[in-house]
Every structure is written in structure tokens, then in C-alpha cells.
Amino acid sequence: MSTETPPRDDPAAGSYLAVEQSPEFASLRKALRNFVFPMTVAFFVWYALYVILSAYARDFMGVKIVGHINVALVFGLLQFVSTFLIAWLYSRYASRRIDPLAEQLKARVEEGARR
Amino acid sequence: MNPILLAADSGSSARSLTITLFVIFVLITLGITVWASRQTRNATDFYAGGRSFTGFQNGMAIGGDYMSAASFLGIAGIIALSGYDGFLYSIGFLVAWLVALLLVAELLRNSGKYTMADVLAFRMRQRPVRTAAAVSTITVSIFYLLAQMVGAGALVALLLGIKPGETFLGMDADTAKVATIVFVGVLMIVYVVVGGMKGTTYVQIVKAFMLMCGAILMTLLVLAVYKFNLSSLLGEAATKSGKGAAFLEPGLRYGKEVAGDPTQTFYNKMDLLSLGIALVLGTAGLPHILTRFYTVPTARDARKSVLWAIGLIGAFYLMTLALGFGAAALVGGAAITKQDKAGNTAAPQLAQALGEKYLGGGTGGSVMLAVIAAVAFATILAVVAGLTLASSSSLAHDFYANVLKRGQTSERQEVQVARISAFIIGAVSIGLAIFAQSLNVAFLVALAFAVAASGNLPAILYSLFWKRFNTAGATAAIYGGLVSAVLLVFFSPVVSGSPTAMFPHNDWHWFPLSNPGLISIPIGFLCGWLGTLLSREPADEAKYAEMEVRSLTGAGAH
Numbered sequence: 001m002s003t004e005t006p007p008r009d010d011p012a013a014g015s016y017l018a019v020e021q022s023p024e025f026a027s028l029r030k031a032l033r034n035f036v037f038p039m040t041v042a043f044f045v046w047y048a049l050y051v052i053l054s055a056y057a058r059d060f061m062g063v064k065i066v067g068h069i070n071v072a073l074v075f076g077l078l079q080f081v082s083t084f085l086i087a088w089l090y091s092r093y094a095s096r097r098i099d100p101l102a103e104q105l106k107a108r109v110e111e112g113a114r115r
Numbered sequence: 116m117n118p119i120l121l122a123a124d125s126g127s128s129a130r131s132l133t134i135t136l137f138v139i140f141v142l143i144t145l146g147i148t149v150w151a152s153r154q155t156r157n158a159t160d161f162y163a164g165g166r167s168f169t170g171f172q173n174g175m176a177i178g179g180d181y182m183s184a185a186s187f188l189g190i191a192g193i194i195a196l197s198g199y200d201g202f203l204y205s206i207g208f209l210v211a212w213l214v215a216l217l218l219v220a221e222l223l224r225n226s227g228k229y230t231m232a233d234v235l236a237f238r239m240r241q242r243p244v245r246t247a248a249a250v251s252t253i254t255v256s257i258f259y260l261l262a263q264m265v266g267a268g269a270l271v272a273l274l275l276g277i278k279p280g281e282t283f284l285g286m287d288a289d290t291a292k293v294a295t296i297v298f299v300g301v302l303m304i305v306y307v308v309v310g311g312m313k314g315t316t317y318v319q320i321v322k323a324f325m326l327m328c329g330a331i332l333m334t335l336l337v338l339a340v341y342k343f344n345l346s347s348l349l350g351e352a353a354t355k356s357g358k359g360a361a362f363l364e365p366g367l368r369y370g371k372e373v374a375g376d377p378t379q380t381f382y383n384k385m386d387l388l389s390l391g392i393a394l395v396l397g398t399a400g401l402p403h404i405l406t407r408f409y410t411v412p413t414a415r416d417a418r419k420s421v422l423w424a425i426g427l428i429g430a431f432y433l434m435t436l437a438l439g440f441g442a443a444a445l446v447g448g449a450a451i452t453k454q455d456k457a458g459n460t461a462a463p464q465l466a467q468a469l470g471e472k473y474l475g476g477g478t479g480g481s482v483m484l485a486v487i488a489a490v491a492f493a494t495i496l497a498v499v500a501g502l503t504l505a506s507s508s509s510l511a512h513d514f515y516a517n518v519l520k521r522g523q524t525s526e527r528q529e530v531q532v533a534r535i536s537a538f539i540i541g542a543v544s545i546g547l548a549i550f551a552q553s554l555n556v557a558f559l560v561a562l563a564f565a566v567a568a569s570g571n572l573p574a575i576l577y578s579l580f581w582k583r584f585n586t587a588g589a590t591a592a593i594y595g596g597l598v599s600a601v602l603l604v605f606f607s608p609v610v611s612g613s614p615t616a617m618f619p620h621n622d623w624h625w626f627p628l629s630n631p632g633l634i635s636i637p638i639g640f641l642c643g644w645l646g647t648l649l650s651r652e653p654a655d656e657a658k659y660a661e662m663e664v665r666s667l668t669g670a671g672a673h
Contacts, residue, residue, distance in 0.1 A: 016657070016660050016661040016664045016665070016670075017656075017657055017660045017661075019660075019664050019668075019670075020660035020661075020663055020664050025664065025667075025668075028667055028668070029663070029667060032667065035217075036217040036218060039213075039217055040213070040214070040217055040218060043210065043213050047206075047207075047391075047395055048391075050206070051203070051387065051388055051391035051392075052388070054203065054365035054366075054369075054387065054391075055365075055370040055384045055387045055388060056384065058364060058365060058366050061364055061365055062360060062361075062363075062364040064360075066346060067344075067346030067347070067349075067350065068346045068347075068349040068350040068353060068360075068363060069345065069346050069349065070360075070363055070364060072199055072363070072364050072365055073199070073202075073349075076199075076202050076203075076205075076206055077433075079206045079209070079210055080206070080429055080432075080433060083209055083210055083212070083213060083425065084425065084426070084429060086213055086217075087212075087213070087216060087421075087422055087425045088422075090216060090217060091418065091419075091422055094418060095415075099415065102414075102667060102668045102669060103668075105664070105667075105668040105670070106668040106669050106670040109664060109668060109670035109671070110670055110671075
């Protein structure tokens with residue numbers, strides 16, 4: 001890192017590259033991507049399933065469960081439940097697994113910039 | 116006699132009450148705006164509210180920016196008239212927030228400064244990317260603005276109960292519409308020019324609070340009629356609609372099956388899928404939503420604000436079920452279409468019916484109608500202010516400061532230009548809205564979402580996650596998605612060749628779907644990918660390292 005000559009306009013540029021290639025940063029990136037990518041695929045497939053069933057499985061969606069409450073309504077409400085659930089899971093995961101790592105690396109970048 | 120809105124005596128008292136309540140809202144928000152202007156000293160204050168808002172405040176403001184008149188009046192109206200299909204909008208609009216939460220909000224907050232283009236242009240050549248981003252920001256915002264302002268104009272005559280032939284303050288219904296558009300336009304310019312992001316954010320918070328109170332009140336009253344039994348509310352709505360159980364199932368409006376015409380049936384189904392995908396991918400590409408993330412100090416606060424927004428918006432969209440089916444059951448489809456064919460007045464009409472039921476007689480109805488009508492106006496006003504701010508920020512910060520002046524300008528000058536831009540954009544949208552009055556509001560909103568999902572989202576995701584992405588890829592993604600979305604709409608049955616089209620007597624349509632998302636969103640992604648691979652420009656490794664570290668850790672965040 002000390003051999004790098006950072007560009008004049010950004011004193012931290014050298015330390016960004018060093019931090020990016022550090023194993024700690026790799027594990028931060030991995031922690032984030034391991035959660036958000038699979039979760040994005042999951043909710044998207046789940047939502048797509050709902051839209052596709054609305055288009056092609058009308059008989060199934062019309063099956064009544066209790067009184068006038070049918071599968072379509074319950075399926076729709078489950079989309080709300082899954083959205084709230086994923087949001088809550090993410091906030092828990094992020095504050096436990098991502099924030100501490102991010103804080104640590106942020107401090108290192110800022111220290112590198114001062115040096 | 117039409118009992119709704121027009122009952123002669125209660126009509127005029129409702130009108131004066133609506134106007135009184137609305138004037139109170141305007142005075143309060145103008146007071147806030149003037150106060151905010153005293154706190155606005157530099158560019159960060161003007162563009163990002165000094166980054167001083169808490170997660171909760173910004174979450175409320177996001178709700179205020181997002182729950183437009185199209186959600187409040189439009190979805191309630193669609194559910195009231197077409198039943199279950201309206202609920203699809205509610206679900207798509209909510210699930211969309213997961214894209215913002217998981218993939219965009221925090222990374223954008225950490226690596227950007229004032230606009231969406233800050234992130235897109237971070238490691239690219241500034242001028243082409245910022246120009247493209249400004250073009251797309253302004254296009255999306257203008258479509259969205261038009262929808263809100265046309266909606267305001269269309270509603271005013273109905274909400275104020277101006278009958279054909281009748282005059283109000285010497286204006287007939289058509290003049291009143293134009294006057295409303297101009298009035299809304301002038302107010303939004305004042306909010307933005309004077310109050311900047313600080314003033315606009317507080318306006319959003321006040322509006323979100325009013326809208327939630329109004330929706331909660333109406334939902335409780337509707338449910339109370341049915342002794343909090345959802346099933347009997349649904350049963351009555353289905354019976355009153357005359358469509359029976361089908362009213363509670365998907366298919367009355369979208370993805371219709373046409374007997375003996377498998378091609379048309381196929382297109383209808385594809386149209387439903389296209390709408391579904393545009394709704395869920397549009398939100399995280401809306402510039403006025405993205406700039407909201409800059410108003411909080413850190414990425415953690417950006418996350419918190421999305422979590423609050425998801426809670427607030429989710430609760431609101433759940434209530435659209437009660438509002439829509441309540442209007443179907445208590446007002447009835449016939450009475451709603453008599454007021455407005457598109458069903459946009461279902462919610463205010465429901466308010467009136469509930470007022471008559473609970474507060475007794477015509478006066479009670481007028482009071483409730485007045486309250487909900489004032490909430491609807493506040494909703495429209497707040498959303499247009501947010502849109503004007505986002506597009507004038509982009510014009511000033513992206514186009515003026517970074518493209519025209521190549522970054523050689525003072526903060527003062529830039530904010531001055533942003534204020535002038537707000538005037539220009541406000542004036543342009545007032546003019547366009549007056550000409551666009553015959554356009555369908557829901558169509559304009561869906562188009563804005565489709566353009567945002569096709570033109571902005573691919574470029575944002577590639578910038579944040581794909582190292583190889585470069586200037587050519589970014590401009591190709593933005594222009595490819597934007598142009599294909601707009602062109603496909605132009606050649607769709609929404610614009611020509613169908614009885615409900617903008618030009619019903621001409622026919623140049625060849626694209627069978629009314630929503631372009633299913634085709635134009637993949638085109639946006641494809642253009643970004645091809646543009647990147649076909650250009651010889653290598654990715655800037657150091658810049659990517661800087662962006663990745665900054666976006667993930669928050670180091671060096673503005």
C-alpha cells in the first residue's frame with residue numbers, strides 16, 4: 001500500500017484498492033451477497049408464481065377456503081406476509097452480520113486515508 | 116337524483132368544508148416551507164435536506180412520496196369496479212420495496228451524493244452517463260407528474276361537486292379543471308423553490324400522516340358495518356357487483372379469456388404478466404424515491420427508512436381492500452361509474468356513504484366527504500412536489516453542473532439553477548397537463564413505472580454489482596430501455612386502434628400489449644450487457660474498487 005501513489009484528488013484511493021482486495025472485505029461482500037441474492041430470487045419467484053397463477057390458474061385461485069375468502073385473497077395476503085418477513089429477516093441479518101464488518105472496514109479506510 | 120356529492124344543500128357545505136380543510140393544509144405546509152427555507156443554506160440542504168432526517172421521518176416521507184393519488188383513488192376505484200384485480204396493484208407496489216431494500220437503498224446512499232446519476236456515473240465518463248440519466252429522470256418524472264396533475268384536474272370538478280352547466284366562483288367545470296392544474300402546479304413550484312428537500316420532506320410527512328389517518332378511519336368504519344367480518348364484507352361486495360364470486364377472483368379486468376380467440380387470450384395473459392413485472396421492478400428506478408435515500412445520514416438509516424416505509428405502505432395497501440370492496444358494497448358500481456367511469460371517485464364516495472351512515476344524514480356525509488377530498492388533494496400536491504424536486508435536481512446537478520459546466524461551478528450557482536429548473540419543469544408540466552387532460556391516469560402511472568424499470572433499474576443494478584460495466588453499457592442500458600418502453604407504448608393499443616385509446620379513430624398499433632415492461636425491461640438489461648461487451652473501453656479497476664468499498668462500508672460517504 002505504501003508503494004501506491006494515490007491520485008491527488010482522492011487521498012484515500014490507494015487504500016480503497018487495498019481494502020477491496022483484503023480478505024475481510026471479501027467476507028463482507030460474501031455476507032451481503034449470500035443474503036440478498038438468494039432472497040431476491042426467492043421473493044421474485046414467489047411473486048411471479050402469484051402473478052402466473054392469477055393469469056393461468058383461475059379455478060384454483062377461486063377455490064373458497066372460509067366463507068367468501070378464497071385462495072386468491074389468501075395468496076395475496078401471503079405476499080404481504082412474506083414481504084414483511086423478508087424485511088424483518090434482512091434487518092436482523094444486516095445488523096448482526098453486515099454492520100459490524102462494515103464499521104471495521106470503514107475505520108480502516110479512513111485510517112488509511114489519514115496515513 | 117344522484118345522491119352522491121351533488122345533493123344540493125349538503126353539496127355546497129361539503130364544498131366549503133373541503134376548501135377550508137385544504138386551505139388549512141396549504142397554509143400549514145407553506146409555513147413549514149418558509150421555515151425550511153431558513154434552514155436551507157447550502158446544496159446539501161437543498162438537494163438532500165441536510166441529510167438530517169431520521170429513518171422514521173424519511174420512512175414517512177417515502178410513504179408520502181409513494182402513496183400517490185393513483186394508489187389512494189385509483190386502486191380503490193379499480194377494486195370497487197373490477198374486484199380482485201385491483202389488489203394486484205397493491206401487491207406489486209409493495210413487493211417492489213424488497214428490490215429497493217435488498218439491492219439498492221444502502222449501496223446508493225453510501226456511494227451517491229444528490230441524484231441517481233451520482234451512482235451511475237461514479238466510475239464512468241461523466242458527461243454521456245449524466246446526460247442519459249438526466250433525460251431518463253426527467254422523462255419518468257414528467258409522465259408521473261402528468262398523471263398526478265391530470266388526476267387533480269379531473270377530480271376537482273367531481274370532488275367540489277360542480278355539475279355541468281353550474282359554475283363555481285364564476286368557473287364552469289372545464290375552467291375549474293384548468294384552474295386546479297395551474298394552482299397545483301404553482302404550489303408545487305413554491306414548495307420546491309422555497310423549501311428544497313427539507314420543506315418537501317416535511318410536506319410528505321404531514322401528507323402521509325393525513326392519508327394514513329383518513330384510510331384507517333374509513334377502514335374501521337367499513338369493517339364496523341360488517342362487524343369486523345371480512346368474509347361478509349366480501350360477500351356483500353360480490354353480490355352488489357352483480358358478478359358474484361368472479362368479483363373476488365382474478366380475471367375481470369386483466370388477463371381476460373376471450374372465447375374462441377386464443378391469440379387475444381394469450382396477449383391478455385401476457386399483458387397481466389407485463390403489468391406485474393413493471394410494478395415490481397419500477398419502484399427501485401423511480402428517481403424521486405431514490406433521492407429520498409440521501410436525506411438520512413447513513414446507510415443504516417436508509418435501511419431503517421425503507422423498513423418503516425414497507426410497514427407504512429404495506430398497512431396502507433392492505434386497507435385498499437377494505438376501501439375498494441367497501442365502496443363496491445356500500446356505494447355500488449353503478450353509482451361510482453355515474454360519477455367517474457374510471458372509478459377514481461370511489462373512495463370519496465365511500466367516505467360520504469360512511470358519513471351518512473354514522474354521523475347521520477347529509478351533513479355527516481358532507482363532513483366525511485370533505486375530509487377525504489382534502490386528503491386526496493394533499494396527496495396529489497405532495498407527490499408532485501417530490502417529482503419536481505427530483506427532476507430539477509437532476510437538471511441542475513447532472514446536466515448543468517456536470518455536463519454543461521464540467522463540474523466547474525459553485526454550489527450557490529448550482530442551487531440557483533435547481534430553483535430555476537423547478538420553475539421550468541413546473542411550467543412545462545402545467546402546460547402539458549392542460550393538454551393531456553383526456554389521458555387515462557392509471558396508464559400514465561403504469562407507463563412511468565415501465566420506463567423506470569426499463570431505463571433506470573438495469574443501469575443501477577449493473578453499476579452496483581457488475582465490475583465490467585462501462586460508459587457504453589450505461590448509456591446503452593438507459594437509452595435502450597427508455598426508448599423501447601416509450602416506443603412500444605406508442606405502438607400499443609393504449610395509444611391507437613382501440614375504443615379506449617388516446618386516438619380511438621386512428622390505428623397505427625402493432626404491439627399487442629398495453630404495458631411494455633415484459634419486453635422493454637429485458638431490452639434494458641440486454642442493451643446494458645451488449646453495450647458493455649461491444650465497447651473496447653476497459654472497466655476502471657481502481658474506481659470500481661473505490662465504489663465497492665464505499666458502497667459496502669460507508670467510508671467516504673457524503
